[in-house]
Amino acid sequence: MIIKVVLDTNVLVSSLLASGPPAAVVDLVAEGKIKSFYNDQIIAEYLSVLRRPKFSFSHLQISRLVDDIVRTGIAVEINNPPSDEYIIPISDENDRVFLNVAKASHAILITGNIKHFPFESFIVTPADFLLMKR
Numbered sequence: 001m002i003i004k005v006v007l008d009t010n011v012l013v014s015s016l017l018a019s020g021p022p023a024a025v026v027d028l029v030a031e032g033k034i035k036s037f038y039n040d041q042i043i044a045e046y047l048s049v050l051r052r053p054k055f056s057f058s059h060l061q062i063s064r065l066v067d068d069i070v071r072t073g074i075a076v077e078i079n080n081p082p083s084d085e086y087i088i089p090i091s092d093e094n095d096r097v098f099l100n101v102a103k104a105s106h107a108i109l110i111t112g113n114i115k116h117f118p119f120e121s122f123i124v125t126p127a128d129f130l131l132m133k134r
Contacts, residue, residue, distance in 0.1 A: 003034045003133065006042070006102040008095070008111035009049045011126055012065060016050070016057055021126035025110055026065065028133075029072060036073035037105040041097045043070065076105050092116050099123075108132075 007025070014022035028034045043066065050062045078100055090096055095116050102109035102122060109123045117123045124132065 004037055004105055004107035005029070005034050005129070006037050006098050006105070006107050006109045007069070008098050008109065008113065009045050010112040011110055012046055012050060013055065014112055014126070016055070016061055016065065021130050022112060024130055025126045026068075030068040032072045034133075036069045037076050037101055037107045038069060038073055039076050039078065039097065039101055042101060045094075045097070074105070076101050078104050090117060 005025075007029070011022045011025060014020070015026040025034075029036045046066050046069070047062065050057055050065070090099060095111075095113075098109055098111070099117065101107070107122070108129060109117070109120075110126055110129050111117060111123065112125060114123065114125050
């Protein structure tokens, strides 16, 4: 059974900065062992953040990472206004797209910034996800 996930941008950043749980999660996506769900807004955020000069990631690193997500993942369209089930209080409205895509696709949201999201069983850190996957 393939596990469905939505990756918060900070997981991608961390995966390029060092080895560890975020890099292990990204490797699982690239290998097709877990299925990443995304939409155009998420991909745009990935590219915007990863291209920030402070990170100094190469164009090749960014392209490979985002291309792997698109190649092995599934795009999700959320065209209608969110129903009440999507209206969960959240500290940073910019993160809502990750929450909405995860809920719409019945996926696990993996984030290194767990405090930015409400307490929900489907929102986990990379380390917790790897423990669950065992």
